[in-house]
Amino acid sequence: MDSQADRIVVGFSGLPVRGGCGLRPPIYKSISTGFISDASCRPRMIKPDDFYEYIEQGFATKLPTDWSAIEKGVVLYATHDFVRPTDGHPSIINIGDAKGILHADKLLYVNYLPLHDSITKLNMWATLLIEDAEIQLRRVTKANDSQLTRVINSIMRARYCLAEVNDLGLKRRATITFAVARDLQGGDTDPIFADARLDFTESAIVEIRREEIQLKRDRASPVRHQYRDCSLSAHPGRPPRVIEQTI
Amino acid sequence: MVAIPLVRTEGKVFTDGEPTLDAKKFIAETPLQVASRSTKARAAEQAFRLGDCLYFYAGYACPRFGNAVLVYEPTTTSPSGGHATPFDSGGLYLGLIHAQGAENPESRQNYCATALVHLAQWPVEADRFLDSYFDDVDAYVRGERAKSDDPSRRLQHVDNTREAWTWEVRFHDDHPMLQGLLFAVVSADYVAAVRLELLKPGIESTVRNSWLTRLRDGTVHATKAGESPHDDAEQRIIAWIHKQTA
Numbered sequence: 001m002d003s004q005a006d007r008i009v010v011g012f013s014g015l016p017v018r019g020g021c022g023l024r025p026p027i028y029k030s031i032s033t034g035f036i037s038d039a040s041c042r043p044r045m046i047k048p049d050d051f052y053e054y055i056e057q058g059f060a061t062k063l064p065t066d067w068s069a070i071e072k073g074v075v076l077y078a079t080h081d082f083v084r085p086t087d088g089h090p091s092i093i094n095i096g097d098a099k100g101i102l103h104a105d106k107l108l109y110v111n112y113l114p115l116h117d118s119i120t121k122l123n124m125w126a127t128l129l130i131e132d133a134e135i136q137l138r139r140v141t142k143a144n145d146s147q148l149t150r151v152i153n154s155i156m157r158a159r160y161c162l163a164e165v166n167d168l169g170l171k172r173r174a175t176i177t178f179a180v181a182r183d184l185q186g187g188d189t190d191p192i193f194a195d196a197r198l199d200f201t202e203s204a205i206v207e208i209r210r211e212e213i214q215l216k217r218d219r220a221s222p223v224r225h226q227y228r229d230c231s232l233s234a235h236p237g238r239p240p241r242v243i244e245q246t247i
Numbered sequence: 248m249v250a251i252p253l254v255r256t257e258g259k260v261f262t263d264g265e266p267t268l269d270a271k272k273f274i275a276e277t278p279l280q281v282a283s284r285s286t287k288a289r290a291a292e293q294a295f296r297l298g299d300c301l302y303f304y305a306g307y308a309c310p311r312f313g314n315a316v317l318v319y320e321p322t323t324t325s326p327s328g329g330h331a332t333p334f335d336s337g338g339l340y341l342g343l344i345h346a347q348g349a350e351n352p353e354s355r356q357n358y359c360a361t362a363l364v365h366l367a368q369w370p371v372e373a374d375r376f377l378d379s380y381f382d383d384v385d386a387y388v389r390g391e392r393a394k395s396d397d398p399s400r401r402l403q404h405v406d407n408t409r410e411a412w413t414w415e416v417r418f419h420d421d422h423p424m425l426q427g428l429l430f431a432v433v434s435a436d437y438v439a440a441v442r443l444e445l446l447k448p449g450i451e452s453t454v455r456n457s458w459l460t461r462l463r464d465g466t467v468h469a470t471k472a473g474e475s476p477h478d479d480a481e482q483r484i485i486a487w488i489h490k491q492t493a
Contacts, residue, residue: 013475014258014314014434017270022436023473050311059311074473115473156443163439164472191446191455198442198462 006030009067009112010051011060012075016107020160021078021125023118027051027060028069064100067112076118078109082157092128092157119165126161126170129154133177138219143184151181171199172208179212180219248374249384249492250321252429252484253303253416255279256477258313268315270440274450274458278421279317291340294352295359297330298419305331305373305414306388306484308432308477316432316480318487321370323427325418331369332362333376334401335410336417344411346401358399366416373414380412387412388485429487431467432480438462438469 012024054060063075083093093109100110113121133154136147155178162171175196179189189212196205257268257279268277281301292300308316338344339355349358364372377384380393380402390409393402402412433441442462445455461467470479 013310017434017436017440020436020440022434022439024434025473025475054311059313119472159443160436160439163435163469187448191450191452194455194459195442195446198459 005069007069009063009069009073009075011055011062012077012110013060015061016077016079017160019079019081019156021076021082021109021122021157022160023074023076023115023122023164024061026069026073026075026112029066061107063110063112067099070112070114072115073112074115074118076109076111076113076121077107080108082160083108092125092132122161123165123167123170126158126165126167126174129158129161130170130173130177133158133181134173137177137181140181140184143186148181148184151177152185155181168199168204171196172204172211175199175208176212176215180215183212183216248370249377249488250370251306251373251377251384251388251414252321252487253305253319253323253427254308254480254484255303255317255319256309256312257283257315257317268313270437270444273315273424273441274444274454276424278423280421281419285337287341288337291337294340295336295356297336297359297417300329300417300419301325301422303416303418304335305369305416306384306481307390307409307413308480308484310475310477314434314476315437316476317424318429318431318480318484320427320429323422324366325420325422327419329366329416329418331364331366331372331414331416332359333373333412333414334362335413335415338410344401345404345406346399346411348399349401366418369414369416376414384488385485388481388488390481428466430465430480430483431461432476432483433467433469434476435469435472438467441467 007028007030009026010029011027013027014024016022051060055062061077078093083095084091095109098109098111111118111121133151136151136154140147140151155174158170158174162174175192179192182189182192193205193209196208200208279301281299284300284302288300288302292298303319305321308318332339334344336359339349339359342355346358349355377387380395380397381387381391382394386394390413393412396403401407404411441458444450445458458467468479468483470476
């Protein structure tokens with residue numbers, strides 16, 4: 001078997017999920033054997049000629065450039081719809097730190113990082129998206145407000161990040177914001193709480209529902225709502241976050 | 248008797264450019280389709296007179312066909328029947344599987360015909376095969392080479408890979424996605440997409456609840472960050488077999 005130094009990363013396993021982001025095992029090309037292997041915990045050899053057929057058929061996604069292999073490295077991807085949502089929504093990804101950008105394809109952002117760094121990055125994206133959703137939610141004044149669409153869009157994107165990040169605090173905030181936004185749209189919030197049972201205990205769900213009701217009450221009461229806004233923005237340890245970044 | 252689950256990997260992209268089983272099709276319980284096969288598979292079917300087939304591997308989560316791994320009961324069957332061979336028929340047709348008596352297109356046709364086993368018989372034949380050629384079922388599911396050779400020297404041919412000793416099971420009908428499903432293994436981003444689909448307005452609560460139950464009880468399982476669903480599925484297959492034989 002070849003060593004890590006003999007390998008370069010040429011792709012990742014499978015197709016990106018449309019509108020999402022995620023982590024995938026890399027596909028290596030081995031310099032010593034000339035073979036390409038999907039090396040996660042157990043390497044699988046792929047004949048070089050087959051690799052390009054696999055790309056065509058959607059088993060593998062080819063990266064724009066080859067990268068040197070690192071210990072426990074994974075590929076972090078985000079699709080075009082995730083990176084650049086429509087309706088003037090903010091971008092939370094600094095494209096400048098990508099290792100590769102595929103404009104022509106559905107895939108826009110790809111990076112190859114140690115697993116821990118990838119999860120840290122996803123956590124950061126989720127945090128920014130949820131903060132954006134919470135800020136926009138406070139500005140929503142009517143059911144068809146475009147900000148409401150932005151809130152839901154941000155939460156949906158955050159959920160892709162949270163699929164790989166075990167942060168119950170962020171998941172809790174995402175659930176509450178999502179439920180309040182859907183309620184403002186006149187939609188049913190029960191499915192959101194049914195889904196939340198995959199992440200939380202029953203007692204935690206009761207707490208989350210209580211917070212959701214409280215948030216809705218705060219919104220209905222302009223004075224308290226305003227007070228909450230002021231208290232947040234005036235908090236010395238929590239300066240307003242700049243979410244928009246130039247791509 | 249050791250029974251090996253059937254495995255179907257989905258998600259491959261065919262001519263329309265869309266994966267065969269995206270999150271939307273997944274929750275719609277889109278049947279596994281005979282039509283979802285390559286032109287090479289169709290050519291092999293014609294040459295070996297196999298008929299139109301829906302393909303499974305016994306115990307092998309092959310990454311070539313996608314990233315959604317569906318694992319079925321070994322006894323899963325098909326109304327119109329089917330066949331099995333202890334090798335990949337497409338690989339044999341293309342000359343990628345080497346064996347004595349399979350040196351040219353004509354002899355390969357005969358080789359395949361001789362090895363054909365009826366669908367109802369395949370678990371018994373596979374059990375004999377494992378007993379004769381492998382140390383244990385774990386080695387087979389891990390894709391390791393057989394401990395001894397078969398009369399045609401296929402199992403230990405140096406140029407052969409696991410497709411030369413993996414059982415291929417073929418149905419002649421589309422198969423309902425959930426019928427006989429033991430479990431599915433998919434990546435975490437795929438699960439996120441499934442959960443978002445289930446939250447869309449218009450999804451019936453019975454549909455949503457049944458999928459949430461499958462996600463909760465591990466029938467649908469998400470891989471850990473950056474890990475391969477194929478390896479994960481094979482480890483679960485080994486664990487499932489051990490549980491059955493304990």
